[in-house]
Amino acid sequence: MKIIITLAYLLSSILFIYGLKNLSSPKTARMGNFYAMLAMLIAIVVTLLDKKIVDFTFIIAGLVIGSAIGVIAAKKVHMTAMPQMVAMFNGLGGGASAFVALAVYYRMTAEPQLNIIISVVISLFIGALTLTGSLVAYGKLQGLLKSAPVIFKMHQTLNLLLFTSFVIMCIIFIINPGNSA
Numbered sequence: 001m002k003i004i005i006t007l008a009y010l011l012s013s014i015l016f017i018y019g020l021k022n023l024s025s026p027k028t029a030r031m032g033n034f035y036a037m038l039a040m041l042i043a044i045v046v047t048l049l050d051k052k053i054v055d056f057t058f059i060i061a062g063l064v065i066g067s068a069i070g071v072i073a074a075k076k077v078h079m080t081a082m083p084q085m086v087a088m089f090n091g092l093g094g095g096a097s098a099f100v101a102l103a104v105y106y107r108m109t110a111e112p113q114l115n116i117i118i119s120v121v122i123s124l125f126i127g128a129l130t131l132t133g134s135l136v137a138y139g140k141l142q143g144l145l146k147s148a149p150v151i152f153k154m155h156q157t158l159n160l161l162l163f164t165s166f167v168i169m170c171i172i173f174i175i176n177p178g179n180s181a
Contacts (some may be wrong), residue, residue, distance in 0.1 A: 097123055
């Protein structure tokens with residue numbers, strides 16, 4: 001059974017990569033979306049069956065709420081505002097990823113494995129970056145923010161300082177995850 005699960009995850013990964021490759025051209029984008037959707041379906045089904053989820057309450061609630069939001073958005077949003085909606089949905093996905101990373105952090109044992117700690121740090125970083133980047137994209141597309149880049153004195157220095165601070169905090173967290181707050 002374990003080999004079937006592993007092969008299903010491998011197939012899902014290959015389909016994701018192939019789907020992303022096909023998204024690079026308008027001619028193949030529709031099939032790229034289909035491959036990515038199929039990959040996600042396989043990954044979700046295998047995960048639900050492999051992890052032997054007993055209570056599907058939260059999964060069903062999430063599907064119902066997410067579907068309702070999607071249907072309402074699809075009916076209300078004009079086609080010309082689709083880029084803004086995509087930016088917001090992308091941002092919500094990033095925010096959800098960051099919150100899942102935080103939930104994993106709060107459920108970690110006293111001696112968590114290094115791969116879990118690194119996954120939490122990377123997921124939190126990418127999720128938060130996706131959320132904030134998508135909010136900026138939405139603001140620019142909606143005309144709430146200037147479309148020109150915001151640049152000020154020592155802009156790159158500040159970026160470097162922020163990134164360096166983040167890396168230092170990640171190292172501290174990885175070295176001593178239970179005492180980082």
